[in-house]
Amino acid sequence: MHFRPRMMAVLAAGTACALLAGCSGKGELVVDEGVGITAVRSTCPAVGIANATGDMTTFRVPGSSDARDIDLVAAITDVRPECDEKASPVKSHVTFKVQVRRSDNHGARDVTLPYFFTVMRGGNVVIAKSLGSATVHFADGQDRAETTADGTATIDKKEATLDRAIHDRIVRPRKSGEADAAIDPLADPSVLAAVNKATFEVLVGFQLSDAQLGYNATR
Numbered sequence: 383m384h385f386r387p388r389m390m391a392v393l394a395a396g397t398a399c400a401l402l403a404g405c406s407g408k409g410e411l412v413v414d415e416g417v418g419i420t421a422v423r424s425t426c427p428a429v430g431i432a433n434a435t436g437d438m439t440t441f442r443v444p445g446s447s448d449a450r451d452i453d454l455v456a457a458i459t460d461v462r463p464e465c466d467e468k469a470s471p472v473k474s475h476v477t478f479k480v481q482v483r484r485s486d487n488h489g490a491r492d493v494t495l496p497y498f499f500t501v502m503r504g505g506n507v508v509i510a511k512s513l514g515s516a517t518v519h520f521a522d523g524q525d526r527a528e529t530t531a532d533g534t535a536t537i538d539k540k541e542a543t544l545d546r547a548i549h550d551r552i553v554r555p556r557k558s559g560e561a562d563a564a565i566d567p568l569a570d571p572s573v574l575a576a577v578n579k580a581t582f583e584v585l586v587g588f589q590l591s592d593a594q595l596g597y598n599a600t601r
Contacts, residue, residue, distance in 0.1 A: 424467045425467045425472050425537070425539055425542040425543055426463070426465035426466075426467045426472060426474055427463075427465070427472075427474050427501070427535060427537060427542070427582035427583050427584045428581075428582075428583045428584070429461055429462075429463040429474065429476055429583070429584045429585075429586075430461060430583065430584075430585055430586075431458055431461060431585065431586055431587055432498075432500070432585040432586065432587035434587075434595060434598045434599060435458075435498075435587025435588050435590055435595075435598075436457060436458045436587055436588070437455070437456065437457050437458075437588070437598055437601075438454075438455075438456040438457075438495060438588040438590060438594060439452060439454070439455050439456075439594065439597055439598075440452075440453045440454045440594075441453055442485075445593075447593075447597055447600075452485050453484065453485055453486075454482055454483070454484050454485075454493060455482070455483045456480060456481065456482040456483075456495055456588065457480075457481050457482075458478050458479070458480055458497070458586060458587065458588065459478065459479045459481055460478060460479045461476060461477075461478040461586060462476065462477050462478065463475070463476050463584070464476075464477075469539070470539040471536050471537060471538055471539055472536070472537045472538075472539050472542055473534055473535070473536050473537075474534065474535045474537070474584055475532065475533075475534045476499070476532060476533050476534070476535070476584055476586065477530055477531070477532040478530070478531055478532070478586055479528055479529070479530055479531075480495060480497070480516040480518065480528060480529050480530075480531055481526070481527075481528040482495070482518045482526070482527050482528065483525060483526050484520060484525055484526075485525075487520070487522075487523050487524055487525040488522070488523075489522055490519070490520060490521055490522050491519075491520045492517055492518070492519050492520075493517065493518050493520070493527075494515050494516070494517040495515065495516050495517075495518075495588060496513060496514070496515050496588065496589035497513070497514050497515065497516060497531060497586060497587065497588050497589055498511055498512070498513050498514075498586065498587055498588075498589045499511070499512050499513075499514060499533030499535070499584070499585075499586050500512075500584070500585050500586075501535045501537065501582060501583070501584055502582065502583040502584075502585060503541075503579070503581070503582055503583075504578035504579055504581060505578060505581070505583070509582075510535065512533065513589060514531060514533060516529050516531040517529060533584075533586065535582075535584045537582050541580065541582075542580055542581075542582055543580060544576065544577065544580045545576055545580070548573055548576040548577065551567055551570075551573060552567045552568075552573065552577075
C-alpha cells in the first residue's frame with residue numbers, strides 16, 4: 383500500500399498543538415509587559431488515524447467496486463492514547479475500536495482485518511511500523527460487530543525534547559515596537575526544522591491494498 387503520512391482533517395487541530403509545542407488555555411499569544419508565545423511542549427506524541435486508511439471496504443466479487451457487491455464495511459474509531467511524558471523512554475499506548483458492518487447477516491462468522499501502527503517523525507519520516515490484526519465475531523442474524531485493538535510506541539525522550547536554545551527563541555517575550563514583535567518564530571526555517579525534528583506522531587490505519595486505497599479516494 384502507499385502510505386501517506388498525514389492525519390485526517392478531524393485531527394488537524396491536535397497536530398497543530400504539537401507543532402506549536404502545546405496549546406495554552408488562553409491561546410498561543412499573550413500580552414503581559416510585552417508580547418510572547420506561551421507554550422508547554424509535551425514529549426508525548428500526537429495520535430491519530432492516517433489519511434485515507436481509517437475505513438476498509440471488501441466485496442463479495444473479487445475486483446468489483448459496485449456498491450451492490452459490498453461484503454464488509456469497517457472503520458477505526460475512538461483512538462485513545464495513554465502516555466507519561468515524564469517517563470524515559472516515552473511510551474505511548476494507543477487503543478482504538480474497529481467497527482464492522484456486514485451486508486449479509488445470515489450465519490455466524492469471524493472476520494479478521496489487518497491494521498498498521500506507525501511512528502512518524504517531523505510529519506513525513508516513518509521511524510517504526512508494525513502490523514496487527516483485529517478479529518470481530520458476528521452471531522447469526524447480527525450485522526454489526528466491534529472489537530478493540532492496540533499498539534505501543536517507544537520514543538527516545540531526548541529525541542522528543544526541543545533544544546533549549548530553540549525553546550527560548552519561541553517563548554521569548556517580545557515588547558511592542560520591536561522589529562520581530564509580530565513575527566511568528568516558526569517562520570524561521572531553522573526553528574521550524576528543529577521543532578519538526580523533535581515532533582513525533584503515532585498513526586494507525588487499516589493495512590489496505592492499492593485497490594482499497596483507490597476505492598477510499600473515490601468515496
